[in-house]
Amino acid sequence: MDFLTNLINGISLGSIYAIIALGYTMVYGIAKMLNFAHGDVIMVGGYICFMTLNALGLNPLIGILAAVVGCTLLGICIERIAYKPLRQSPSLTVLITAIGVSYLLQNLALLIWGANPKVFPSVVGGSGPIMLFDGQLVISMETIVTIVVCAVIMVALVLFTSKTKMGKAMRACSEDPGAARLMGINVDTTISTTFAIGSGLAAIAGVLMMSAYPSLVPTTGSMPGIKAFTAAVFGGIGSIPGAVLGGVLLGIIEVFAKAYIGTQFADAIVFAVLIVVLLIKPSGLLGKYVPEKV
Amino acid sequence: MANPLLKVDDLHVYYGNIHAIKGVSFEVNEGEIVSLIGANGAGKTTTLNTVAGLLKARKGTIEFQGENLQHVPAHKVVNRGMALCPEGRRVFLNMTVRENLEMGAYTRNDAEAKETIETVFERFPLLKERAWQRAGTLSGGEQQMLAMGRAMMSRPSLLMLDEPSMGLAPILVDEIFDIIKALHNAGTTILLVEQNASKALSIADRAYVLETGNVSMEGPAAELANDDRVRKAYLGG
Numbered sequence: 001m002d003f004l005t006n007l008i009n010g011i012s013l014g015s016i017y018a019i020i021a022l023g024y025t026m027v028y029g030i031a032k033m034l035n036f037a038h039g040d041v042i043m044v045g046g047y048i049c050f051m052t053l054n055a056l057g058l059n060p061l062i063g064i065l066a067a068v069v070g071c072t073l074l075g076i077c078i079e080r081i082a083y084k085p086l087r088q089s090p091s092l093t094v095l096i097t098a099i100g101v102s103y104l105l106q107n108l109a110l111l112i113w114g115a116n117p118k119v120f121p122s123v124v125g126g127s128g129p130i131m132l133f134d135g136q137l138v139i140s141m142e143t144i145v146t147i148v149v150c151a152v153i154m155v156a157l158v159l160f161t162s163k164t165k166m167g168k169a170m171r172a173c174s175e176d177p178g179a180a181r182l183m184g185i186n187v188d189t190t191i192s193t194t195f196a197i198g199s200g201l202a203a204i205a206g207v208l209m210m211s212a213y214p215s216l217v218p219t220t221g222s223m224p225g226i227k228a229f230t231a232a233v234f235g236g237i238g239s240i241p242g243a244v245l246g247g248v249l250l251g252i253i254e255v256f257a258k259a260y261i262g263t264q265f266a267d268a269i270v271f272a273v274l275i276v277v278l279l280i281k282p283s284g285l286l287g288k289y290v291p292e293k294v
Numbered sequence: 295m296a297n298p299l300l301k302v303d304d305l306h307v308y309y310g311n312i313h314a315i316k317g318v319s320f321e322v323n324e325g326e327i328v329s330l331i332g333a334n335g336a337g338k339t340t341t342l343n344t345v346a347g348l349l350k351a352r353k354g355t356i357e358f359q360g361e362n363l364q365h366v367p368a369h370k371v372v373n374r375g376m377a378l379c380p381e382g383r384r385v386f387l388n389m390t391v392r393e394n395l396e397m398g399a400y401t402r403n404d405a406e407a408k409e410t411i412e413t414v415f416e417r418f419p420l421l422k423e424r425a426w427q428r429a430g431t432l433s434g435g436e437q438q439m440l441a442m443g444r445a446m447m448s449r450p451s452l453l454m455l456d457e458p459s460m461g462l463a464p465i466l467v468d469e470i471f472d473i474i475k476a477l478h479n480a481g482t483t484i485l486l487v488e489q490n491a492s493k494a495l496s497i498a499d500r501a502y503v504l505e506t507g508n509v510s511m512e513g514p515a516a517e518l519a520n521d522d523r524v525r526k527a528y529l530g531g
Binding site for chain 2: 165168169171172175176178179180181182183184185186187288
């Protein structure tokens with residue numbers, strides 16, 4: 001039973017990584033940049049939700065909505081102010097700017113909310129945990145909600161990018177922004193939309209993560225951010241199913257490493273697996289290398 | 295004579311400090327096929343990309359249907375009735391043939407786009423057969439047809455083709471040029487950039503010869519084809 005419990009916990013933790021990784025992978029796919037401030041958007045989402053629940057005492061659904069709207073706007077602002085002026089700059093400049101934005105967000109949070117951990121109330125209400133096999137297998141509602149939300153988001157994003165005009169325009173921009181402009185696609189708007197979607201997802205990930213691991217501090221987002229980035233690379237950066245696969249596998253590996261090898265080693269093992277995968281398949285599990293035809 | 299459809303006047307384009315286009319002027323009248331010919335690096339592609347708005351001119355004017363395009367961003371140029379089929383085709387390799395065509399009609403509504411797709415399929419039956427294939431799986435010639443079909447999807451009054459024959463087998467080159475003629479007969483004005491000067495001059499009404507960022511010669515295509523300097527430099531003597 002331990003094995004099953006760990007597996008389910010791993011999938012649940014991995015689902016959170018997956019939702020964050022989806023934001024990384026979409027932004028990378030379209031803007032070809034690594035938004036290292038993505039993890040901190042999660043933290044901001046957590047605080048926004050915490051404020052609406054605790055200070056204003058509103059319904060959890062409104063808290064989630066506020067977090068999503070707040071983070072979406074934050075994402076658009078970050079893109080406009082910090083990244084858009086650097087569209088023509090070398091990628092290293094953008095990367096360093098992203099790290100700067102990350103520290104800015106963390107320190108702003110420190111200023112506004114202080115360093116003391118906030119105890120986050122779970123947004124998943126209703127019934128208690130589900131007991132199976134005479135109480136040997138306990139699955140919390142948070143776990144189930146997290147997994148379901150992750151699956152729904154992945155399916156929605158795949159449908160969005162394959163069926164809608166905006167989604168197809170995103171794929172076109174991802175492949176060849178110049179050719180996309182010739183089609184009449186506004187590349188700037190498309191990139192902003194991508195940031196908006198990625199940041200909205202970060203808010204959802206933040207709320208779910210805080211519901212499962214309820215200690216909220218200004219640096220809450222950084223480690224999950226890095227792990228989700230790892231997950232995105234692991235699954236093949238730029239690929240939507242790859243991000244989910246990478247996230248879920250990473251979560252499972254982490255939980256199993258914690259359970260069977262040791263808590264201290266868990267993170268080292270997670271990153272070691274990434275290195276091994278990249279040595280064998282540099283484009284990631286589902287990443288594709290498309291040769292150019294002349 | 296009526297105003298030209300496209301009038302480019304004293305165009306100067308820089309890449310950083312490199313002065314790539316040094317005062318190019320040319321005109322395209324409605325119903326013509328106009329060709330820009332010249333060697334590698336003469337500035338043909340740069341000129342077309344600037345007209346399409348992908349590059350910004352430092353000096354000079356681009357007038358299309360009487361409107362100055364100087365401050366029109368690239369993604370709004372296609373609305374004005376001008377489409378560029380870029381050098382190297384640049385189809386979206388990871389998207390299907392049909393999706394590529396849909397992108398060509400991005401600024402139009404879906405119902406109109408559906409109709410135009412059928413017109414394009416009539417012109418290129420091969421694309422219809424491969425509608426659900428990824429563009430990356432097509433051969434070079436098929437990709438060129440897709441790129442041209444995609445440019446037609448906006449129903450442009452001016453179609454700009456950049457090196458449509460590049461890298462294609464001679465039999466395919468003939469086919470592509472037949473298609474260009476057919477498009478022209480159907481009422482599209484064409485601005486054609488080619489390295490294959492003899493082919494280009496054989497179908498063009500007028501032509502301009504570009505040399506290191508300047509127009510060195512211009513005139514009716516038939517005259518240029520018989521000009522000794524052109525024959526020596528571009529038609530193999």
